[in-house]
Amino acid sequence: MNHCLAIWNFDMEIKVMIIIFVVLRHTMLLLNSRLLISAETVVTCDGFVQRLSCDSGVIRVQSSTFGRTNGNICSVGRPQGQTSNTLCSVDVHEVSKRCDGLSMCELNTQGLVEHDPCDGTYKYYTTNYTCIQAETSVTCHGGYAYLSCENGKIHINTANYGRTDKVTCSEGRPSNELQNSSCYSPNALAPVSKSCNGLESCELFATQTVFTDPCVGTYKYLAVSYFCLPSALRTSVICEHANNTLKCEQGAVIHIHTANYGRTDRSTCSVRRRASQTTKTDCYSSNSMEIVTNGCEGNNSCVLVASNGVFSDPCFGTFKYLYVSYSCVAKYCKLPEASGLVMTL
Ligand SMILES: *[C@@H]1O[C@H](CO)[C@@H](O)[C@H](O)[C@H]1NC(C)=O
Ligand SMILES: *[C@@H]1O[C@H](CO)[C@@H](O)[C@H](O)[C@H]1NC(C)=O
Numbered sequence: 001m002n003h004c005l006a007i008w009n010f011d012m013e014i015k016v017m018i019i020i021f022v023v024l025r026h027t028m029l030l031l032n033s034r035l036l037i038s039a040e041t042v043v044t045c046d047g048f049v050q051r052l053s054c055d056s057g058v059i060r061v062q063s064s065t066f067g068r069t070n071g072n073i074c075s076v077g078r079p080q081g082q083t084s085n086t087l088c089s090v091d092v093h094e095v096s097k098r099c100d101g102l103s104m105c106e107l108n109t110q111g112l113v114e115h116d117p118c119d120g121t122y123k124y125y126t127t128n129y130t131c132i133q134a135e136t137s138v139t140c141h142g143g144y145a146y147l148s149c150e151n152g153k154i155h156i157n158t159a160n161y162g163r164t165d166k167v168t169c170s171e172g173r174p175s176n177e178l179q180n181s182s183c184y185s186p187n188a189l190a191p192v193s194k195s196c197n198g199l200e201s202c203e204l205f206a207t208q209t210v211f212t213d214p215c216v217g218t219y220k221y222l223a224v225s226y227f228c229l230p231s232a233l234r235t236s237v238i239c240e241h242a243n244n245t246l247k248c249e250q251g252a253v254i255h256i257h258t259a260n261y262g263r264t265d266r267s268t269c270s271v272r273r274r275a276s277q278t279t280k281t282d283c284y285s286s287n288s289m290e291i292v293t294n295g296c297e298g299n300n301s302c303v304l305v306a307s308n309g310v311f312s313d314p315c316f317g318t319f320k321y322l323y324v325s326y327s328c329v330a331k332y333c334k335l336p337e338a339s340g341l342v343m344t345l
């Protein structure tokens with residue numbers, strides 16, 4: 001271990017802990033449909049280390065901002081000129097990108113935000129996050145497990161095909177099939193993760209044709225725990241006259257959330273454009289959603305062309321672009337056989 005590095009780290013840690021690192025712990029109890037979630041707020045002065053952690057569950061960042069909205073926070077030893085502007089705040093997406101899904105996350109805030117939202121003001125990072133708990137799914141041998149995340153994507157935490165107690169999936173089974181309660185499959189995690197991670201829903205068949213049989217003669221079940229992580233909405237921007245392909249992983253298909261051919265800001269697709277072509281920022285093509293959905297929804301991939309020929313011209317003289325947000329979902333999802341339903345997403 002590098003000695004100098006160790007001292008530097010220690011020094012940094014002391015500073016972080018004692019002098020500047022301000023942690024406000026607001027424990028708000030939000031009533032969720034199934035569990036109590038406590039939201040935490042962490043404030044870290046610019047240049048120091050922000051640490052998020054969950055005793056149980058994983059981090060889900062709700063908001064993260066950089067700037068100054070309060071004159072007192074991170075003001076110790078600062079000239080008044082650096083703390084008087086309290087109207088400065090920008091969103092920081094990096095925190096959620098790096099920390100969502102982890103149980104502990106440390107970020108060195110130095111250089112985390114490239115553009116200074118208020119030059120001359122000493123700023124700080126405010127992050128609100130919750131710890132989300134694992135969902136569980138138990139499916140008796142021969143049945144289908146249907147995992148789903150309403151507003152997010154599945155991340156498998158643990159998976160076992162076997163038996164770990166005498167009660168689960170025991171109804172009507174002979175007792176000799178229930179005795180071994182320390183039956184663990186050696187390799188269930190990999191196939192389950194492969195079928196489900198990153199999807200909004202997935203289906204699993206609990207059988208030894210998929211999972212090897214760890215205890216012959218015992219009646220087994222598939223027990224899975226998983227987290228619903230915030231779904232990564234993907235976006236695609238295609239400048240006028242260009243085309244692009246939207247594509248999902250194998251086995252997943254495109255689900256369109258929003259689409260617009262037009263212009264809603266001045267910066268997108270503005271390179272080498274005259275100012276007059278980028279000033280109109282309320283340009284919408286009302287048929288965008290329909291056209292993009294028809295070409296892409298339910299397909300594994302699709303090609304989109306951003307042109308007046310496809311969408312007609314919603315604002316003559318403005319240089320336009322096609323903005324699409326979409327997610328990738330499982331191709332089809334069958335609910336457990338008992339319900340006799342087939343759901344197509
Ligand atoms: C973050 O949490 C603090 C304290 O609970 C609250 O005042 C603030 O509005 C929250 N910020 C956002 C953007 O949700
Ligand atoms: C239970 O199943 C495991 C395989 O996971 C096996 O190693 C163990 O010997 C079995 N125990 C009994 C009591 O049969």
Ligand SMILES: *[C@@H]1O[C@H](CO)[C@@H](O)[C@H](O)[C@H]1NC(C)=O
Nearest residue numbers: 241242243244303304305306
């Ligand atoms: C997409 O763009 C490429 C290169 O600009 C072009 O060769 C191709 O014909 C375009 N495809 C469609 C479907 O417009």
Ligand SMILES: *[C@@H]1O[C@H](CO)[C@@H](O)[C@H](O)[C@H]1NC(C)=O
Nearest residue numbers: 295296298299300301302303
């Ligand atoms: C979508 O899939 C259908 C059938 O698989 C195919 O015919 C069609 O060309 C695809 N659409 C695009 C835009 O790629």
